Amino acid sequence: MSERPDEEMARDETAPGEQSEQDSIVGGVRSYVVGLIAATILTAASFALVQFDIVWGPAVPAALVALAIGQMGVHLVFFLHITTGPDNSNNVLALLFGILIVALVLLGSIWIMGHLNHNLMGPMATP
Amino acid sequence: MTAQTHDPNKLGRSAEPNPDGPAPKRVVVSYGFWIFLLSDFILFACFFAGYAVLKDATAGGPSGKDLFELKLVETETVLLLLSSFACGLAGIATLARDMRWFQIAMAATGLLGAGFLALEAYEFLHLIGEGAGPGRSAFLSAFFALVGCHGLHVLLGMLWLTTIMAQAWAKGLREDILRRILCFSLFWHALDIIWVALFTMVYLMGVRG
Numbered sequence: 001m002s003e004r005p006d007e008e009m010a011r012d013e014t015a016p017g018e019q020s021e022q023d024s025i026v027g028g029v030r031s032y033v034v035g036l037i038a039a040t041i042l043t044a045a046s047f048a049l050v051q052f053d054i055v056w057g058p059a060v061p062a063a064l065v066a067l068a069i070g071q072m073g074v075h076l077v078f079f080l081h082i083t084t085g086p087d088n089s090n091n092v093l094a095l096l097f098g099i100l101i102v103a104l105v106l107l108g109s110i111w112i113m114g115h116l117n118h119n120l121m122g123p124m125a126t127p
Numbered sequence: 128m129t130a131q132t133h134d135p136n137k138l139g140r141s142a143e144p145n146p147d148g149p150a151p152k153r154v155v156v157s158y159g160f161w162i163f164l165l166s167d168f169i170l171f172a173c174f175f176a177g178y179a180v181l182k183d184a185t186a187g188g189p190s191g192k193d194l195f196e197l198k199l200v201e202t203e204t205v206l207l208l209l210s211s212f213a214c215g216l217a218g219i220a221t222l223a224r225d226m227r228w229f230q231i232a233m234a235a236t237g238l239l240g241a242g243f244l245a246l247e248a249y250e251f252l253h254l255i256g257e258g259a260g261p262g263r264s265a266f267l268s269a270f271f272a273l274v275g276c277h278g279l280h281v282l283l284g285m286l287w288l289t290t291i292m293a294q295a296w297a298k299g300l301r302e303d304i305l306r307r308i309l310c311f312s313l314f315w316h317a318l319d320i321i322w323v324a325l326f327t328m329v330y331l332m333g334v335r336g
């Protein structure tokens with residue numbers, strides 16, 4: 001067991017943020033350039049949505065959320081190298097649990113406090 | 128054998144110990160750091176929840192629509208994105224074991240991060256000068272807490288970055304230094320992810336009123 005090289009021992013596990021072993025330098029740079037271009041396009045789209053009248057007004061928040069989720073996905077895949085590959089399942093499982101807690105905290109707070117505000121202020125005070 | 132008698136249906140892990148042995152230290156260290164980052168995301172989720180709940184509690188003071196300047200936020204976003212990109216290139220330089228490019232890329236990462244921080248400091252001082260400081264309303268308290276918490280992370284990241292550069296310079300790209308570089312780049316990329324949520328939820332949705 002001890003004569004096995006470190007690289008081979010790790011073949012079914014990838015550290016988060018780490019490129020897979022077969023990636024060359026060129027492949028690594030390409031991944032970051034693709035990520036940068038994709039992130040730039042999505043960011044520009046977010047800012048354009050707000051500054052110019054492109055999309056039907058009430059749909060803008062939903063579009064912004066979708067673009068933000070897309071951008072976070074780009075960051076995770078191209079910069080943090082969190083992928084759906086079999087060598088990455090530990091990292092993805094931890095991430096999914098994190099997303100669950102974040103969603104519970106955020107949506108739960110907004111939901112509960114929204115109702116609280118509504119009930120305390122009455123129909124006159126709600127904008 | 129004893130494992131099988133205690134767990135005849137192999138409900139736990141397989142009875143055989145993992146023939147590959149424990150995961151290498153590089154995987155264990157960065158996985159642990161990944162868990163820390165996810166807990167940091169949860170910390171930020173609490174600040175985001177506080178902001179979302181309080182964003183209309185302006186106490187008759189200015190709202191986000193009156194205060195936020197999108198041009199400034201746009202520049203901040205570009206600086207942080209390029210900083211993240213430079214940090215990625217520094218990671219690739221470590222794969223090539225190229226100290227010179229590593230130091231250049233890390234210096235670029237730090238300078239872009241410093242530019243981001245300078246703009247954020249300018250924005251904060253500008254707001255406080257206008258009388259829209261954190262004491263003005265619950266909305267502004269939540270705003271300064273959330274954006275300030277992210278800025279504090281960037282500031283600490285910059286301190287960490289300089290120590291990483293010095294360590295790499297003094298000790299070379301050894302295994303333990305490479306692990307620290309990996310953790311740092313995870314941290315830096317994670318800050319950019321939080322900034323995406325931040326500029327979308329605070330600034331872009333804020334200027335729409």
